[in-house]
Amino acid sequence: MKNKKIIILSIVLIFYFLIKVEFFRHLHEVIFIKHDERMTKVYGFCSDEGIGFINLIKTKYKIKDEIRLINPKKGSHQWAVYNTDHKEEENDAAKHWIIINYTKVKDKINLNDFKIINNIEDCYYLIKND
């Protein structure tokens, strides 16, 4: 009797837990949506941290050099472009720039100083003029 009660309780708990963590929705996403797309869903394409745009640029242009990321959103975004082959001080002199939400930072960046390599919505991939 005691064991029966415990087993029933455990099964109920497991079902409650599956609902609590939205297991089936997440399972569907992991099976049918690619990792990069899931990241974009979490961090935005050209909004929020702009991970979708950053990943697109990194993959398309296979950039090995330091990237300078400008994002007006509060908080750290450097993790998305951090390059362990370069010292942090070198970031200021980076040739490759990615700008998320250009409109909000246009006072600080003069596009004439750069060559526009890619632009989607309000996000830019730029290379600094020599």
Added chain:
Amino acid sequence: MTEITQILLFYLIFFISLFLPINIFSNKNIIKKFNSIELSTFNVGINLNILLIFSFFNFSISEIQPYIFSIFFITFIFIYQKKIKEIKKYFFYLIPVFIIYFILSINIASELYFGWDAKFFYYIKSLYFFDGKYLSDLIDFSSNKHHPHLGSYIWGFFWSIGPMKLEYFGRLYYLFIFCFSVFYISNTTKNKNLNYLFYALSITLFYEYEFFSGLQEILLFSFLMILSKYIFIFQKTKNNIYIYFILLFSNLLLWIKSEGIVYLLIILFIITLIQKNSFRNRLLIILAFLFLCFFKIFIYQVLDFNLDAQPFYNLDYLLSLNFGVIINKLMYITTWLFYYGLTNIFFILGLFFIILVNFTEKNHDYIKVLNIYFISTVSFFYAAYIFREMEIIYAIRTTLDRLIMTSSGFYVYFIFLKVSKILNQKLT
């Protein structure tokens, strides 16, 4: 589908890591006293300390991985080739760990986002290790100084194995350690089903994705759970083997988060107080703990890392504190401690049972341990915020919930013990 396959494959790797270096099915007298799951926790402690030692040398993860895995799998086959039945039995015994691991790993694989500290510190550190850099290279990372590296090293280590090199696979080891630790301490009764119920119940009540968003607190929480059970058994059996493993796990705390030193000192304090051994033995334990602290200082000095890395704590501020400021801070800390304490199921239940047992079971040996732990950790919370030169509410709201969560790991085993006693009475 390939991600699911790799998640399952990783469980097998983590599961196999429980079998070495100590043979968990050995018939040797010294080992026979312990059950398989106990020995598996010993193996976790040893393996993580071995990884820690590797991390000090200038070997990249990709250089050492083939050697580690080859030695591991050859030894595994050599030791366990005739133990297939036992391995199968043990696998099915740990099936709840697998079920919870699978459910939660899907959650992690889908949610993906990083916690604030993970973005600023831990992810970037793990990226260094993933990219084949060494511990000494972390000097180039300006935020390195704020936190130790072991959690990130583990993250980078598991991130880089397997065909799909996705960062969250590194974090799955945190999940495995958590699932396994809770399972280990949920073994409080002889009724297997009741233990499984505790396991499912505690994970259901406790789990939040945030804990696995790259933050390191979940590792401290898991190790504190294991340590609490070790201390309980040590107090009962006086088996000195536990002292060695308490030392090993305490060492891990030291290398995972800065506040690990506080937990290490609290555990040292508890051990020296409850140990009824000779003065010589106590002295040896104190020296061993001090050695761990000095070893960290030594490593930091060799690598030219900053030991005084908490800019918010300084002598000038400490001397400038007046009575009014302290009272004001005390009020804020108490209010928020009450609030966050109420929102943490293990903290509030732990406190409830500590108070209850203090009044009802005065001869309960373990209650002394919990009293010391509770008073020490709460004093640490107060001291941490009073001496911190930072806007008090901001400081509290960004960290106190995590401090409480971490410290509550030590109460979980005690809660299980008390609840199992109550349930045993009610369900019969």
